[in-house]
Amino acid sequence: MFKNKIIIFSLVATIAIASSSFFYYKKTTKTEISLYQTVTPSTRDIQQFVNSSGTLKAKDQITVGSLVAGRVVKIYAYDNANVKKDQVLLEIDNGKGYSDVKRIQHLLGEAKAQQAYQEVFFKREKALYDLGQIAKNTFDEVTTNLNVAREKVKALEAQLEIAQQEYDNLFIKSPGDGVVIAKKIDLGQMITSVLQATELYIIAKDLTKMEINVDVDEADVGMLKEGQSARFTVDAFPKTHYSGIVNEVRYLSKIVENVVTYAAIIDVANPDLKLRPNMTADIYVEVANEKNALCVPNKALRINDASLEKIAQKLQYSFTKSSFEKKKGHDDFIWVVDGKAFKQILVRLGATDGKYTQIVTGLNKDSQVIIDITEEAKEDKFLQGMFKGKGGIG
Known part of the structure; x- marks a missing residue:
């Protein structure tokens, strides 16, 4: 019996202490509770950047392939x-x-000799034909043989040109002055010239x-334009900031996992040759x-x-939404x-720098702008802490 009285007394004392603590807390903090926070607009310089990453490459870059198939027997570069x-x-x-080439040269030599004979034979037969010494059918046949000999020479000359070109194509030559940034073949490697042709050099x-x-x-x-300045860094020189210029923003999109992006080209000067092809650049335009x-x-x-409206009701403030309709854009x-x-x-x-946003129109510089709200009063949180257990206190 005495033990039960002690338990009841302890429970009553706990409730009394909690209640008095709550009312004391409420009394002493009521004026400190801020359900919203305001600031006046500030005047500042603001810069906005578009951030991305990309890959460096030579502005004029050539991929060298082959027009013929075969095996690599000599490498010079x-x-x-x-x-x-x-x-080469x-x-x-x-x-x-x-x-x-040699075979067709031989055939061409024979064809030219045959043409020369037909030229001389034609002149002799024509003289006889003019005197009426041979029939017209015979002269027509002589004329046809000469024309055939001439066309055969032309055909073999064309074949020789093709064979010579195919032979010349066995020697892969540089299409212009430059620096080899990638040799992509090895000695003895077989290369192809059709379907997926082998890349030899870049x-x-x-x-x-x-x-x-x-x-x-x-x-x-939409914010990128040609001529805008850009800055970037590379992992090889993280403390060095390089500059560039937006040269082109392409219209063709690329969609990867429902993310739409557009290619932009940044021109970069590299006078000291520190920057290398395929380096990853972190860019700020x-x-x-x-x-x-x-x-x-x-x-x-x-x-x-909705949360601000609840606070207005607590404070008995009027709550007025704008009658204007927000348009897309800015x-x-x-x-x-x-x-x-x-x-x-x-x-x-x-413009926005990620922390502050410029207000172009619609706001007075002396306005009290709401920047933060508290949905629950602090006394509510205090009670939740006191009575958070499933069975009440404790």
């Missing part, structure tokens, strides 16, 4: 070699070599002029630079209307405090 236009890079053996014409191929998100591509812009924190654009809503009223206003947005 290796990686990093400086080459000149028409310099490698030699291929197609199993025939110069034999086709040659950069001028490594002092490079470009970065960048995939830009569809949400950002400046798309806006505003001086003395009227700005609000980005949090002001993320206020939940329009958005923000909330301001005017006396004991929450008012929603439509503003035109400008």
